[in-house]
């Protein structure tokens with residue numbers, strides 16, 4: 490698991506999130522935020538639904554993110570009984586999916 494994912498899961502103050510909507514005019518960016526750690530831009534983006542962090546660079550395009558949006562929706566439905574809005578719930582989900 491990436492260090493950045495841990496910071497997000499633990500809701501660390503070191504990790505902050507910034508919308509990329511002004512730069513990229515794609516619907517998929519409504520689902521993702523750029524991840525900053527200690528105020529520094531990283532190569533990671535975070536899914537606003539499941540808080541999953543994934544590596545992303547502009548040259549990669551949005552294909553990887555779109556693939557995540559598709560699978561993220563099915564995961565949310567399948568595990569809708571879980572308290573996914575809590576850290577415990579998230580860690581439980583990641584344990585199930587990894």
Ligand SMILES: [Zn+2]
Nearest residue numbers: 536538539561
């Ligand atoms: Zn997701």
